[in-house]
Amino acid sequence: xxxxxxxxxxxxxxxxxxxxxxxxxxxxxxxxxxxxxxxxxxxxxxxxxxxxxxxxxxxxxxxxxxxxxxxxxxxxxxxxxxxxxxxxxxxxxxxxxxxxxxxxxxxxxxxxxxxxxxxxxxxxxxxxxxxxxxxxxxxxxxxxxxxxxxxxxxxxxxxxxxxxxxxxxxxxxxxxxxxxxxxxxxxxxxxxxxxxxxxxxxxxxxxxxxxxxxxxxxxxxxxxxxxxxxxxxxxxxxxxxxxxxxxxxxxxxxxxxxxxxxxxxxxxxxxxxxxxxxxxxxxxxxxxxxxxxxxxxxxxxxxxxxxxxxxxxxxxxxxxxxxxxxxxxxxxxxxxxxxxxxxxxxxxxxxxxxxxxxxxxxxxxxxxxxxxxxxxxxxxxxxxxxxxxxxxxxxxxxxxxxxxxxxxxxxxxxxxxxxxxxxxxxxxxxxxxxxxxxxxxxxxxxxxxxxxxxxxxxxxxxxxxxxxxxxxxxxxxxxxxxxxxxxxxxxxxxxxxxxxxxxxxxxxxxxxxxxxxxxx
Numbered sequence: 001x002x003x004x005x006x007x008x009x010x011x012x013x014x015x016x017x018x019x020x021x022x023x024x025x026x027x028x029x030x031x032x033x034x035x036x037x038x039x040x041x042x043x044x045x046x047x048x049x050x051x052x053x054x055x056x057x058x059x060x061x062x063x064x065x066x067x068x069x070x071x072x073x074x075x076x077x078x079x080x081x082x083x084x085x086x087x088x089x090x091x092x093x094x095x096x097x098x099x100x101x102x103x104x105x106x107x108x109x110x111x112x113x114x115x116x117x118x119x120x121x122x123x124x125x126x127x128x129x130x131x132x133x134x135x136x137x138x139x140x141x142x143x144x145x146x147x148x149x150x151x152x153x154x155x156x157x158x159x160x161x162x163x164x165x166x167x168x169x170x171x172x173x174x175x176x177x178x179x180x181x182x183x184x185x186x187x188x189x190x191x192x193x194x195x196x197x198x199x200x201x202x203x204x205x206x207x208x209x210x211x212x213x214x215x216x217x218x219x220x221x222x223x224x225x226x227x228x229x230x231x232x233x234x235x236x237x238x239x240x241x242x243x244x245x246x247x248x249x250x251x252x253x254x255x256x257x258x259x260x261x262x263x264x265x266x267x268x269x270x271x272x273x274x275x276x277x278x279x280x281x282x283x284x285x286x287x288x289x290x291x292x293x294x295x296x297x298x299x300x301x302x303x304x305x306x307x308x309x310x311x312x313x314x315x316x317x318x319x320x321x322x323x324x325x326x327x328x329x330x331x332x333x334x335x336x337x338x339x340x341x342x343x344x345x346x347x348x349x350x351x352x353x354x355x356x357x358x359x360x361x362x363x364x365x366x367x368x369x370x371x372x373x374x375x376x377x378x379x380x381x382x383x384x385x386x387x388x389x390x391x392x393x394x395x396x397x398x399x400x401x402x403x404x405x406x407x408x409x410x411x412x413x414x415x416x417x418x419x420x421x422x423x424x425x426x427x428x429x430x431x432x433x434x435x436x437x438x439x440x441x442x443x444x445x446x447x448x449x450x451x452x453x454x455x456x457x458x459x460x461x462x463x464x465x466x467x468x469x470x471x472x473x474x475x476x477x478x479x480x481x482x483x484x485x486x487x488x489x490x491x492x493x494x495x496x497x498x499x500x501x502x503x504x505x506x507x508x509x510x511x512x513x514x515x516x517x518x519x520x
Contacts (some may be wrong), residue, residue: 006173021220046230046237046281053098053246055138055218085107091179094145098247100238101136101219104227106300107276116306118334120313124276130300133223136203138213139235139247140187142171142178147252151182153405154255156236156284158262158269160192163461165203169263170290170397172357177398177503184248186239189233190269195222226300229273233281236260240283257408258283259401263290264352264464272306273297275313281451286318286408287402291327291352294334297486309333318407320414321345322400324393325435325453326352328420328427343403345501346420347396348438349451351389353468358388358465384456389466391451392441395506402503415500427454432471439501442492442510446485448475448519475520482519489514 059179088095099283106127109116117515144150155178159166168187171178178185178520189195189205195213205213206220213220222231239247240255248255262270270289278284289312296310312319320343323331330345403414417499421428421437428436433450443451453466471478479485491509497507 012016012444026285046233046283047102048241048243049102049234049238051098051100051238051242051247053247054096054249055099055212055348056264081141087179088142089174092145092149093142093179093351095140095142096247096249097138097140098245099136099138099220100235100247101134101221101289102234103132104135104223104230104234105132106130106226107229107280108304118307118309118311120271120275120311121315122272122276122306122313124280124299127226127300130226133227135223135227135231136219136221137189137231138218138220139189139238140168141184141247141255142186143184143248147250147254149182150184150253152254152256153259154184154186154239154257155261155288155401156186156188156232156239158190158260158266159187160262160264160266161191161198162265163203164193164198164200165208166194166205167361169357170261171302172360173394173397175215175399176394177361177401181402183326183401184253186235186247188232188235190228190235191477192222192224192228195220198429224301225298226304228269229277229299232260232269232273233277233283236281236283241304257285259286259288259404259406259408260284261288261290265297267292268295268297271310271312272299274316274319275306275310278316284317286404287320288404289319289321290397291324292321292330292334293327293330312342313337314339317341318404319343320404320407322347322397324350324352324466325420325427326350326464328422328435328438328453329425332422332425335419340413343414343416344419345396345400345414345417346438347391347393348420348435349389349444349453350393350396350438350441351391351393351453352404352464353388354393354466355388355390355468356392356394382461384462384465384467385458386456386467387480388456388468389451390468391443391466392506392510395502395510396439396441398506399501399503403500417501425441432473433469440492440496442489442496442514444491446488447471447478448517479520482517485516485517485519486511495501 026244107124108127110123110125116122157170160169166189171185171187193204195205197207202208211217237257240258260270267289270287271292274287275296296306296309298304318341323346325348335344336342339493406412407414417439418437420435430436432447433452434444434447450469456462456465456467493502493507493510496502496512
């Protein structure tokens with residue numbers, strides 16, 4: 001069911017971007033207005049947690065086998081752990097895990113400020129009714145072994161918990177660009193399900209590995225999602241302004257940009273964080289919001305719901321919202337025009353979760369207990385009617401992260417993109433069933449398959465994976481010969497690259513794969 005299509009690229013020792021070192025410090029509550037100034041080198045209002053680690057060794061009988069590399073560093077959670085990744089060594093990267101703990105604050109609407117509306121201009125303050133609580137959770141760090149290879153940008157991903165356990169979907173999509181271009185990636189277990197588990201039971205960190213995370217070991221503690229926003233901020237503070245143990249291992253890794261990142265459920269958390277928490281915390285320099293719905297997540301529960309249509313405020317730092325075809329209709333009422341601090345990219349023919357992402361995650365030997373057919377005690381198998389969407393969404397995610405970094409660094413704004421065509425709540429399609437409008441990967445305008453972000457079944461999860469089907473006509477009726485096909489792909493690829501939606505290396509790979517294909 002899950003077939004890997006990961007193709008490692010030749011590693012670049014130096015990043016391609018013209019990175020600019022930024023040392024400016026702004027007030028914790030000031031809104032940055034000068035091009036190239038980061039939101040903060042350290043927020044004055046976000047507490048520094050206590051960090052321990054790197055955490056080595058230890059594994060309960062429930063852990064996957066093998067549990068991790070011979071060094072003893074062990075990230076056993078089934079989807080999030082990056083142990084046994086051959087590409088980390090190939091690119092000169094290392095991984096580690098740290099615990100961090102402290103006292104977290106919940107937030108509430110500020111009753112002295114205007115009411116919250118769909119504009120996203122939401123004023124919040126520390127809660128006066130929900131008491132602060134102690135917590136202890138973890139972060140994962142994937143970084144260049146040599147600080148000289150670090151490009152200055154840390155991507156802090158809010159790990160997704162929809163499946164009842166930590167998953168790093170955006171690391172899965174963007175791992176090639178992260179590794180080849182010197183980014184540091186940090187995954188944060190910000191929500192209760194990460195630590196305490198959810199449905200299906202048994203996959204929260206404490207139950208999955210009680211030796212490492214539970215009563216027999218580190219004893220992680222999560223007091224609930226009311227505190228998740230502050231926990232996430234404190235993780236960023238530990239990286240940006242380390243006190244005691246540095247999660248990057250050394251001050252030689254100089255952080256000049258920090259991108260907050262979340263996909264799916266975590267994207268809804270990003271919406272609320274941008275609108276209500278970032279004006280207080282001022283710790284992130286930009287946000288990558290991937291596959292959000294039409295509203296933000298609750299600020300607290302019960303009673304902390306936000307407006308049903310939640311746009312994103314544009315008076316803070318740059319935000320790039322990336323909506324797959326799967327998410328287009330659900331996000332439709334929250335669409336907003338591009339502006340100085342806002343971009344919306346909607347790629348046609350892409351899925352909320354696709355073959356590339358799931359295949360890469362399951363390359364990890366420690367994750368294969370989640371394979372199909374299931375292993376006793378493993379994650380329940382997900383069997384869908386149609387093959388997963390296999391469009392090249394990851395190429396666009398790579399470009400999005402680079403364009404966002406350039407935007408933060410020197411004010412170079414990402415290109416604007418046309419939206420996917422939606423009429424009366426329905427995505428419009430061509431004669432082949434491919435969505436009209438949006439950012440168009442070459443495979444949408446030079447198709448060999450029907451790629452859609454919707455239409456798979458049964459159940460919720462299958463509906464997120466999109467589908468891949470044969471075209472309703474023979475390829476020979478579309479392309480006279482192989483050369484004509486390759487030429488058409490090359491033209492479409494070059495146009496997308498010139499528009500800024502593809503990176504050079506990825507454009508080259510797309511053309512190479514077309515040349516190696518047997519189309520028509």
